[in-house]
Amino acid sequence: MSHLNADMRARAGELVALYPEPRSALIPLCHLAQEQDGWLTPEAMEDIGDLCGVTAAEVRGTASFYDMLHTEPVGTYVIAVCTNIACLLGGALELLEHAESALGMRVGGTTPDGVFTLHEAECLADCDQTVCVQVNHRYVGAQSPETFDALLDDLRAGRREADIPPHGTLVRVRRSVPLEAGRAEIAAERKAMAQAQAQRAAAARASGGDGGATS
C-alpha cells in the first residue's frame, strides 16, 4: 500500500530516474512527502525507503540530520527568525522575543490552532535585509516588531497565499524533461573525444610541441 498519492508517486519516479543511484533521491523525496503531508510521516518514510532501496529506519536516520525535514507535525506556516551574527547586530534577539510574545509560545512551539511554528534559524543568507525572516523558506524582507505583527495578520488572513504556499511545498517548478542523454550515448561520446584528444596530443609531440595545451 502506498502512502504517497498517485501524483506524488509519479513525481517520485521522475526524481529517482535522475540519479545514477536511487538513494540520491532520498532528500528530494522527503521534500515531496512533506509537500503532501506538511511533515515527514512514518508511512511516507516506508515509501521513500522502498523507492531508494533502503529501510525506513535509514530514511529516518538521514532525515533527522536535516533541519528542514520534520519527523513531527509542524504548523501551516513555519516562521524562521535568523539570530546569527548579522541579524544579531540588527536586533534579532529582540525580534525573537517579540515573536514569542506575539504568538504566545516559546521558540520551537506550534500554536494550538496549528497555523504557526516558530523557529530560531541560523544564517539565511540575506544579510543586508536584517532582521532576516523566512516563512516556509520564503524571504519576507527585513523585519522589525511592527512589520512582524502585520506579517502575522497577513498570513492569518490568507493574504500571502500566492507567494507563500503551505509548509512542505518547497519547489513549485517541476523539471520539464527527464534525462536526455542516455548513459551509453554519453559513454560513446566521451570515448570518441578522449581518442581525439590523445591524437591531438600525439600530433603535438610529433611536431615538437610540449604535449598539448593542457599540461
Add this chain to the structure above:
Amino acid sequence: MAITDAPKIITSRVGYDDSFTLERYLATGGYEGLRKALAMTPEAVAAEVDAASLLGRGGAGFPAGRKWSMMRKNPVTYLAINGDESEPATFKDHLLIERDPHQILEGVLISAYALQVSQAFIYLRGEFALGLERLQSALNEAYAYRAVGANIFDSGFSLDIVVHPGAGAYICGEETAMLESLEGKRGFPRIKPPYFPAAIGLYGEPTVVNNVETMSNIPWIILNGGAAFAALGAGRSTGTRLFALAGHVRKPGAYELEMVKTTFRDLIYAPVLGGGIRGSNTLKAFIPGGVSAPWFGPDKVDLPLGQDEVGNEGSMLGSGSVVVMDSATCMVRAAWRITKFFSNESCGQCTPCREGSGWLERILYRIENGSGREEDLDLLMDLSDNISPGLHWPPQQTTICVLGPSIPSSIASGIRMFRDEFLVHVKEGGCPFD
C-alpha cells in the same frame, strides 16, 4: 581610486527586473560563451581557465584550473556544484542563483565540456526556495533552447544537469559532506585523505566540486579570454569578486569589486559602497571572510581585498563576507552567538568539535549573562586550543573537517582584542551593553 571602473563580470545583469529569464540572458550575450567553447577543444577551454588563474570562490580559494588539471590526468565522471551557501553573513551565491541562474548553467556547461564529465549536479541550499524555483525554471528553459541535454547546439556534445535541493545543514557546504548528502546520506564529511574528490568523489568516482560563483565567472572568461581576467586584480587574486557586506554599515549589500585594488576601508566607507558606519558610532572590529575567520581591528582596515593580503595578516578572505561591528557591539555576545552556531551545526562525528563547541557556548553564555568567572577566559582559550592546537590561522586540525578548527576564531579574537570587555562582564556580573 576608481572603485567601480572594473568590468562587472558576474553581476552585469542583476539590475534588470527580469535578469533571471532566458529572454534577458540571450539579449545580453547569454550562451555565447558556450557556443564559443563548443567550437574549441576541451583542452583549449581548460587552458583559458588556467590562464585566468581563477581562485575558487567557495571559501578555501583553491585555484579552479589546478583542480581541473588534477582531473585531466584521469577521466572525470561527475561535476558537482556547491550552492549550499550557509557561512553566516555570506549572501553572494544567493544573489547569483536568484538573479542570474542561466549564467551559472552556462558556466556548468562550459566546465563540463572542458572536463568531459558524464553528468552535472547543482546542489542548492534547501532554504533557497525561490532560488530553487528560479534555477529549475532556467534549466527547463535551457533544455527547450537546446543548450542542455542531447547534442547541445548540434555540437555532438551531450550533458544532463540536475538541480538538487539540500535540506538544512551548514556542514553540507563542506565538499565531501555535500557529496554524502547528494548520495542520500547524513552530511558527514569524509575522512581525508584522499584530500580531493578528484580521486574518490560521488559514488566513489572522480568528481570535480566547484562553487556557484566560480561557475558564474566561466562564461566571461571564455568570451574575453583568461588573460583579460588575469589582468584584473593582482598577485594570486585575479578578476573580481562579489563581496557581501553586512552589519553596522549604512548600505549593506553585495558588491562586485576588483580583487586587491579595493581595501576594506573602501568597502566599508566609500559612499558608493558601504557608506560608513551607521549612526554616530565608530568601527570597533570587522570579520573579513565569514565567521570562521579571525577578526580584525580598525588597524587592519587599509588592507586590500586579496586572498594572500588577508591571509598574511592571520585571517582569511574566505567566503567573501565582511561583517562590520560598531562601538556599541558587545563582543562577548557576538562571540557567543557565533559559537552557538558552530555548536548547532557540528555534525557530531568528532569529539573535540561536538563536545567542545557546546562547552564553549555555555561558558560564553554564562559570562554574557553575569555568571562568569575570571578563570573562564583561560578555560575558553584552553578548550579552544584542544580543538585547534596553537590557535593560529590557518589552523591546526584535530577533526575530520575544518568546521572544528573554525570554532575558536571568534573566541580567540574576542579575548585577544577585547580582554578587558570580557573581564568587565565578570566583575560587573552582567553585560555592560544591556
